[in-house]
Amino acid sequence: xxxxSQHPSRVICKSGTSVKIECRSLDFQATxxxxxxxxxxxxxxxxxxxNEGSKATYEQGVEKDKFLINHASLxxxxxxxxxxxxxxxxxxxxSASAGYTxxxxxQGTRLTVV
Amino acid sequence: xxxxxxPPSMDCAEGRAANLPCNHSTISGNEYxxxxxxxxxxxPQYIIHGLKNNETNEMxxxxxxxxxxxxxxxxxxxxxxxxxxxxxxxxxxxxxxGLTFGKGTHLIIQP
Numbered sequence: 001x002x003x004x005s006q007h008p009s010r011v012i013c014k015s016g017t018s019v020k021i022e023c024r025s026l027d028f029q030a031t032x033x034x035x036x037x038x039x040x041x042x043x044x045x046x047x048x049x050x051n052e053g054s055k056a057t058y059e060q061g062v063e064k065d066k067f068l069i070n071h072a073s074l075x076x077x078x079x080x081x082x083x084x085x086x087x088x089x090x091x092x093x094x095s096a097s098a099g100y101t102x103x104x105x106x107q108g109t110r111l112t113v114v
Numbered sequence: 115x116x117x118x119x120x121p122p123s124m125d126c127a128e129g130r131a132a133n134l135p136c137n138h139s140t141i142s143g144n145e146y147x148x149x150x151x152x153x154x155x156x157x158p159q160y161i162i163h164g165l166k167n168n169e170t171n172e173m174x175x176x177x178x179x180x181x182x183x184x185x186x187x188x189x190x191x192x193x194x195x196x197x198x199x200x201x202x203x204x205x206x207x208x209x210x211x212g213l214t215f216g217k218g219t220h221l222i223i224q225p
Contacts, residue, residue, distance in 0.1 A: 004157075
């Protein structure tokens with residue numbers, strides 16, 4: 001299957017700082033990228049959808065000013081968690097789709113805010 | 115996305131076939147059945163998808179009932195590395211929306 005690379009795999013940051021997570025499609029052009037969040041023992045929850053060159057569409061209850069998404073190219077999307085707090089600690093996962101294929105997922109990023 | 119129902123957990127002996135059921139009684143005519151799995155602390159992995167015919171690939175087989183209201187994912191020779199949470203999702207083939215994950219089935223392969 002197609003390869004989606006997510007970086008970093010783990011990050012620990014201090015409360016109040018911002019963290020950027022990168023998601024890259026390595027062998028295809030991703031017209032759409034999705035960001036999910038997964039809390040312990042729970043399922044993945046869709047946070048936002050981004051199309052290359054457009055503003056992201058956020059799911060209800062997800063603060064767009066806190067979770068900044070940029071999808072500036074067909075191979076890269078970034079999620080920035082601004083002013084992170086301990087309750088933002090979670091497993092963040094991206095997926096990418098070329099529109100004519102099923103979505104493929106990155107390895108996930110474990111964010112711990114201390 | 116249509117709602118799916120899966121058993122919360124299943125056990126299977128290593129080397130045996132693992133059969134994971136999924137009910138999707140409200141599936142629409144244009145919706146496909148997709149299966150993903152998530153190994154602990156990793157991103158989900160695509161397994162297989164189908165519309166109405168049975169499908170097979172190098173990972174698994176997918177059996178869809180004639181009325182399309184349920185399906186079964188078959189891992190023919192389960193290994194310990196197949197221990198994961200398996201998600202059954204129904205959606206249009208090239209949907210522009212993200213996936214809606216249910217609770218899935220936690221498959222545990224026993225040595």
